[in-house]
Amino acid sequence: MGTANKLAPLGFGFMRLPLKDENDPASIDIEKTCELVDVFMDAGFTYFDSARGYHAGKSEWALKKALVERYPREAFTIATKLPAWLAENAEHARAMFDKSLRECGVAYFDYYLLHNLGESLTQCFEDFGLWEFCAQMKAEGKIRKFGFSIHDNAEELERVLDAHPEVDFVQLQINYVDWESDIIQSRRCYEVCQARGLPVVIMEPVKGGTLVKLPDAVADVLRTAEPGAPLASWALRFAGSLPNVIAVLSGMNTPEMVAENAAIMRDCPPLTDEERQVIDRAREVLAGLPGVPCTDCRYCMKGCPEGVHINTIMQSLNIYDQMGDAHRAQENYNWNAGDGKASACIQCGACEAVCPQHIEIVSQLERAADLFE
Ligand code: SF4
Ligand code: SF4
Structure with a gap:
């Protein structure tokens, strides 16, 4: 110790x-x-x-x-x-x-x-x-x-x-x-x-x-x-x-x-x-900077019925918000969201119940869908 x-x-x-x-x-x-x-x-x-x-x-x-x-x-x-x-x-x-x-x-x-x-x-x-x-x-x-x-x-x-x-x-x-x-x-x-x-x-x-x-x-x-x-x-x-x-x-x-x-x-x-x-x-x-406090732990993704790539979507949002880099955020999204896009979310709430960072995942996904799709 x-x-x-x-x-x-x-x-x-x-x-x-x-x-x-x-x-x-x-x-x-x-x-x-x-x-x-x-x-x-x-x-x-x-x-x-x-x-x-x-x-x-x-x-x-x-x-x-x-x-x-x-x-x-x-x-x-x-x-x-x-x-x-x-x-x-x-x-x-x-x-x-x-x-x-x-x-x-x-x-x-x-x-x-x-x-x-x-x-x-x-x-x-x-x-x-x-x-x-x-x-x-x-x-x-x-x-x-x-x-x-x-x-x-x-x-x-x-x-x-x-x-x-x-x-x-x-x-x-x-x-x-x-x-x-x-x-x-x-x-x-x-x-x-x-x-x-x-x-x-x-x-x-x-x-x-x-x-x-x-x-x-x-x-x-x-x-x-x-x-x-x-x-x-x-x-x-x-x-x-x-x-x-x-x-x-x-x-x-x-x-x-x-x-x-x-x-x-x-x-x-x-x-x-x-x-x-x-x-x-x-x-x-x-x-003082905006951002999503996601730690990439992926607990949220185990129970997602739609296979939404929540962690990488949060990452894209942070590149957009914190680094102010819309181009790289879009690239990150295109590359990583794959078949688990934000718009696939059916808002069941299972992910929010287990997120250790208590992130309002559903509303963040809505924002990501608006920004990147
Ligand atoms: S609210 Fe959306 S992202 Fe979260 S577990 Fe349900 S379908 Fe997946
Ligand atoms: S559970 Fe929360 S902190 Fe962990 S990857 Fe999902 S959104 Fe990020």
Whole structure:
């Protein structure tokens, strides 16, 4: 964990791995993934974060191939997650645990999480008895630390923790843009965990990559303050400077990205007060620009009956709004929306119910259809 003069460790999120076919999330390039794992391990980091659902169900398998079969078990820690909302019944949900053990090729998980609580999703974990089930797996030594990830506000987090004080840690979305957000409430959620002495794993420190592709007006604030510092370092250091953090996760897909992030987290000091003020300024400038806070997590797309390419459509809107580049936005739309155009939306609302960023997807799709079709 981070200390007063050291950042928290970097964690390797196995959700944006290099692919053989860009259109097929299951086509993970294992050879390239091995290379990334080696760069990460050589830098002295050991935390890997997967989930049953990542990469169309292939992320855990990739973990086995690129890590478990190549390093001694005690050299790394593995976290993976149980998506009860994908299960048909309790038996099916519980069977996911054994399946994950098999797919990862391990006898126990260092960290095991109930995946993506919040809003309507929390109840199915109760209905399927998964809290009790995981407590039992922990007692049997198959789980070392048990926790959950959540995309909801501090009130819902309090509610879950009141009902389940037995957890060892919580995984939260934290980055400098969402820190003071009324919707995501990163700061308040973090404070809830701190008040209960619960360590935190941080996800989305770079907000799905958006904090390294900042609009010029925002990037200028950071570049002027520290010329030469990569934009990623502001985002990672913000997350890594918080006390009581187990790992700051990053979904990395090139050796250069792993090396850069690892160097930041290994060698850079925590933020100074002056640097925090720079980040406050950058956040203010960003808040003044229009845009859709989509992190490209794609949860919305799993249940869309029309196969609308929601994530890429939100991206096109952001290119249009934030970069002011109508041509590139249209190109992005033409290239990526394919057979899942915004106009195909039947306004059923399924996507809005699961979007962790609480985006009004339906009205944004209407706007996209007007702009790009
Ligand atoms: S509201 Fe539209 S985009 Fe959302 S799930 Fe329904 S059809 Fe898909
Ligand atoms: S619209 Fe929401 S659920 Fe869909 S990809 Fe963006 S952030 Fe994720």
